[in-house]
Amino acid sequence: MAVERRKDNKRRVLKEGEYQRSSGTYEFKWRDKRGNRHSISAVTLEELREKELDVLRDVLDGVKVDKNNLTVNDMYNSWIQLKRGLKENTFSNYKYMYKMFVEPDFGKNRITDLKRSDVRGFYNFLAEEKHVQINTIDSIHTVLHQVLEIAVEDDYLRYNPSDNALKELKKAVNFEVEKRRALTVSEQEIFEAFLRKKGQYHRWYPVFTVMLWTGMRVGEITGLRWCDIDLEEGSINVNHTLVYFDKRAEERCTFAINTTKTKAGERSIPMLPKVKEAFLMEKEYQRECGVKSESVVDGYRDFIFVNRFGNVQHQGTLNKALRRIIRDCNFEILDKNKQNDVIILPKFSNHSLRHTFTTRMCEAGVNIKAMQEILGHADAETTMDIYAEATKELKKSELINFEEFFARHSKEKLIV
Known part of the structure; x- marks a missing residue:
């Protein structure tokens, strides 16, 4: 015997879960996977069925129907699915930051309950109780702000409660990002002279000379191949960068080839004579020691700067080498000179050498567009910021020279 299907007052057959109320409006009831009851209503059957389609899409996409129970972690899972345009290592780092610091506790907060004070309190907790560095909290904020922005876009929140939260924390703890200082001309000369000498650190002369006299980013230099340079024409073709990141999902670290940091990063750099000499020195060293590039990274091979095993250089290794060079160079200077006003090398990193090259160009009056x-x-604007900082120091030194000249000139007048 056929089962009589429910119909509305217009004799239209209602689907399973659809009901018409005594008032003439319509309702759709269903249970989720956990067995919880839910319902939606509408004035007309057509409107109700449009809402049913939205429910079906949410179920298929794994979105919780009860918006009041959506958590920050639920929005993070949506962000994971939607986020595009990030390089793999950057995306991997963002996910690590979230899972390490946000997901275990703060991520369980319900979206609808979230207030500005909650986010501020979370950042304060990380800084004061967990002793997390401000730079790390900055990375956490980058992810969390994007996650909560999705909640705003989907009308779960009226505003993003993380807006300005990090700025307030930085102001509260009187935090300032330490500016990278370029080496002075005297410091640069000491550094280059120390590497040029025959000894245990002479091996590092080529890579740091190229870094210092091209202004290339460290990943661009470690990823440089012999086919990327033209020793005859004297040019360097920058078209990719070597990155090293933690594939935490697979519990391993790996090298990868990425596009340059920006589209403008694809460029051709004129090769100064000192840079050409450094490349030839590296080639001769590898020939004498029988070192050959063995690494293959995403199909790229024949890298210029490799370690004694033929593997590509790691940025961390280069920074460790710099720390040893700075230490031993300064020991040598202090051993020879007992004066208190002797010039020694400051603490600096790979990126400081790029900044130093930029400063030397500013001092030489190189056109800003060319820079x-x-x-x-x-x-x-990035170039202009560095230019402004460099020229400020240059003006200061010029004024000191002017003052000394004026003092000497006045003294000579008095003598006459």
Whole structure:
């Protein structure tokens, strides 16, 4: 015997879960996977069925129907599915930051309950109780802000409660990002002279000379291949960068080839005679020691700067080498000179050498547009910021020289 299907007052057959109320409006009831009851209503059957389609899409996409129970972690899972345009190592780092610091506790907060004070309190907790560095909290904020922005876009929140939260924390703890200081001319000369001498650190002369006299980013230099340079024409073709990141999902670290940091990063750099000499020195060293590039990274091979095993250089290894070079160079200077006013090397990193090259260009009066293209800056403002900082120091030194000249000139007048 056929089962009589429910119909509305217009004799239209209602689907399973659809009901018409005595008031004439319609309702759709269903249970989720956990057995919890849910319902939606509408004035007309057509409107109800449009809402049913939205429910079906949410179920298929794994979105919880009860918006009041959506957590920050639920929004993070949506962000994972939607986020595009990030390089793999950057995306991997963002996910690690979230899972390490946000997911275990703060991520369980319900979206609808979240207030600005909750986010501020979370950042304060990380800084004061967990002793997390501000730079790390900055990375956490980058992810969390994007996650909560999805909740705003989907109308779960009226505003993003993480807006300005990090700025307030930085102001509260009087935090300032330490500016990278370029080496002075005297410091640069000491550094180069120390590496040029025959000894245990002479091996590092080529890579740091190229870094110092091209302004290339460290990943661009470690990823450089012999086919990327033209020793005859004297040019360097920068078209990719070598990155090293933690594939935490697979519990391993790996090298990868990425596009340059920005589209402007793809560029050709004129090769100064000192840089050409450094490349030839590296080639001769590898020939004498029988070192050959063995690494293959995403199909790229024949890398210029490799370690004694033929593997590509790691940025961390280069920074460790710099720390040893700085230490032993300074010991040598202090052993020879007992004066208190002797010049020694400051603490600096790979990126400081790029900043030093930029400063030398500023001091030499190189055109800002040319500087932007050589450095691969997408935004001229970045170049202008460095230029302004460098010229400020230059003006200061020029004024000191002027004061000394004026003092000498006045003294000579008095003598006459």
